[in-house]
Amino acid sequence: MTDEKATNVTWHNHQITREDRQKLNGHRGAVLWFTGLSGCGKSTIANAVDQLLHRQGVHTFVLDGDNIRMGLNRNLGFSPEDRTENIRRIGEVAKLFADAATIVSSAFISPYAADRELVRALLPEGTFVEILVQASLETCEARDPKGLYRKARAGEISDFTGIDAPYEAPESPEIVLDSDTKGVEELANEVIAWLKANDILPA
């Protein structure tokens, strides 16, 4: 069946539905898709949102570049093809978590608009929340929390987003966070407010 690539399968619904799980959890499942340059604050803000939601009894999880890269996507590199496959797999996993009535945050550079649109297309209308974490390259490079910009400038690593690989900013993200001028807690609260205003969380 090698060449058939999963043609002998058909979708069938779980007996317990997404709606059942949402009822148990008291809120909808959704994907908070943080995107932006390395060092813009995606992971920090995603974890802050996660912490605030968890304290309110919301069922949450964080998919994060570092831990996914050590696990599910450890056999992928940083070529355009591998980046696309990286985001595809993360999108499919995020979809499963949303089906489980979890509010799952993903914090990946996810530089290609087309890849993010594929993830959006996987999810029910209104449950993919694209969050642009906006920070100038100068800000990100000055922070350089992992020392990657320094390595990229020194030519020790290549295909680095913002240096020698493109970042395609979303044209109409659900939320834009200004990470140049605002702090983590303020930005996290902006996300929570949006979730309440848009019926992901009870108001």
Add this chain to the structure above:
Amino acid sequence: MTDEKATNVTWHNHQITREDRQKLNGHRGAVLWFTGLSGCGKSTIANAVDQLLHRQGVHTFVLDGDNIRMGLNRNLGFSPEDRTENIRRIGEVAKLFADAATIVSSAFISPYAADRELVRALLPEGTFVEILVQASLETCEARDPKGLYRKARAGEISDFTGIDAPYEAPESPEIVLDSDTKGVEELANEVIAWLKANDILPA
């Protein structure tokens, strides 16, 4: 960074821990790994367990051959290499769900012992529950819910577990379910009883 394969990343803990999520949910996270021949009842029993647990307020999810094959693993076929990668990815996803304090059931043939052992090794001691769904080839072939045995016998598909591909039964699974002689509900209750006796669920 193409050739570096994720060397620029290090593990970092989520701010909200597995213990925090377990406290919110009121039970541990765990992986119920159902394994057995096609048609042995894995998916049916996994869904029955899921339903019983959900009714008790347990946070659950089901990863299932058909829906994973339509999503995360749609780019994999049925060669030995692809089967191994299939199970590896499912194991990594199951680990994420267990980290999220979910009791996640996976229902895949997962014919290779080594692949299952790799998944076991991903998970904290005592949270990987290997469940052999035991049914004779004759029983499975007589049921043939998807008509796959018929196709395999007719030579329309190859590498079919039990016909022209091996099934390596677990040597010391946590649970053995006798699907030849017992019904779905009885077997599902055996699983629930085991979870209570082994501190996955409160007794």
